[in-house]
Amino acid sequence: AQSVxxxxxxxxxxxxxxxxxxxxxxxxxxxxxxxxxxxxxQGLQLLxxxxxxxxxxxxxxxxxxxxxxxETSFHLTKPSAHMSDAAEYxxxxxxxxxxxxxxxxxxLTVIP
Amino acid sequence: xxxxxxxxxxxxxxTGQSMTLQCAQDMNHNSMYWYRQDPGMGLRxxxxxxxxxxxxxxxxxxxxxxxxxxxREFSLRxxxxxxSQTSVYFCASSPITGTGxxxxxxxxxxxxxxx
Numbered sequence: 001a002q003s004v005x006x007x008x009x010x011x012x013x014x015x016x017x018x019x020x021x022x023x024x025x026x027x028x029x030x031x032x033x034x035x036x037x038x039x040x041x042q043g044l045q046l047l048x049x050x051x052x053x054x055x056x057x058x059x060x061x062x063x064x065x066x067x068x069x070x071e072t073s074f075h076l077t078k079p080s081a082h083m084s085d086a087a088e089y090x091x092x093x094x095x096x097x098x099x100x101x102x103x104x105x106x107x108l109t110v111i112p
Numbered sequence: 113x114x115x116x117x118x119x120x121x122x123x124x125x126x127t128g129q130s131m132t133l134q135c136a137q138d139m140n141h142n143s144m145y146w147y148r149q150d151p152g153m154g155l156r157x158x159x160x161x162x163x164x165x166x167x168x169x170x171x172x173x174x175x176x177x178x179x180x181x182x183x184r185e186f187s188l189r190x191x192x193x194x195x196s197q198t199s200v201y202f203c204a205s206s207p208i209t210g211t212g213x214x215x216x217x218x219x220x221x222x223x224x225x226x227x
Contacts, residue, residue, distance in 0.1 A: 009152065034215065043116070043202055043218035044155075090154060098143065098162050099170065100216060104154040 002027060002093050006103035014111045019063075019078040021106045023091030026072065033074040034092040034100070035065055044090060050074060061085070086110045113138050116219035118203050124225045125193045133188040133222050135203030143206045144186035145170075145216065146178060148199040155202065161186055193226045200224070 007022040025031060032051050036044040048059025055067040061084075065076045074091060091103040119134045137144065142163050147155040147170075157170030161180040175197060177189045186205075190197060200223050204216040 004154075036218075041221075043220045044204075044216075045218070046215045049215055094214075098160060098168070099157060100145075102147075102155040104152055 002031070002095065002099075002101040004091050004093050004101050004103035006089075006091050006106050008106055009104065010107045010109070012109040012111055013081045015083055016080050019076070019081045019085065019108065021076040021089050021091075021108065023065075023074045023076065023103060024072055025074065025091070025093045027093065027095065032094045033065075033067060034094070035059065035063070035074075035076050036090045036092060036102075038088045038090065038105075040087075047076070047089070081108075081110045083110050083112065115139065116203055116205055116217050118201075118219035118222050120222060121220065122223045124227065125190075126227050127194060129193050130189070130191050131193065131224075132190075133201055133203075133224075134185070135187065135219060136185045137203075137205040137217070138184065139205060139207065139217065140183070141205035141207045141217070142183070143208070143214075144180065145204040145206075146176075146186070146188045147202045147204065148172065148197075149202060149221075150199050158188065158201075190224075193224075195226045198224060198226045 003026045005024045034049045035047040038044045050057045050067045058064045063078045094100045116137045145160040146158040159178040161167045164183045203219040206214040206216045208214045
């Protein structure tokens with residue numbers, strides 16, 4: 001079975017600072033990779049996804065992620081954090097499409 | 113489009129009671145899913161339905177049953193609720209069966225407490 005590891009269950013950054021949320025996956029075949037965001041008391045929303053092609057993927061709200069096959073990583077970044085970015089972020093992976101495997105989540109706090 | 117809707121939003125049960133969580137999507141998606149979310153454990157798949165008329169177990173199916181009533185609706189039933197089933201339950205749907213590049217669309221969740 002797939003597994004997804006998100007390093008750091010809580011990350012704090014200052015407003016305007018770089019956001020880096022880490023995700024590593026295990027897969028024997030090229031996977032499909034996703035980042036979702038969850039605001040308090042809401043469902044998950046897709047930030048971005050990697051399928052095939054360009055390894056740098058741009059998403060909504062200024063986020064992007066880079067697929068590095070050699071490192072089995074798909075880290076999420078944003079150059080400048082905004083207060084509205086405070087949320088929980090989940091990395092997910094899928095091979096066949098019928099099952100998605102989620103990481104345990106990273107809670108992002110943005111300090112004014 | 114309402115997207116994915118779930119009812120109820122909140123529910124409190126006593127141990128041993130039964131209930132059904134309802135989910136509906138209006139996006140004509142083939143696949144539907146039920147997850148539970150617990151602190152520090154991310155989302156864990158309970159059951160999924162790749163298409164109308166089919167259902168399959170996920171990672172944590174024990175204590176649950178599902179029904180894919182039609183293409184729009186996918187319900188989750190707790191026959192005899194236990195405190196370990198206290199969680200937030202999310203329903204999701206996705207449009208394509210069998211490929212891995214499909215995003216999932218999530219409902220707002222149901223917060224269930226079992227006393």
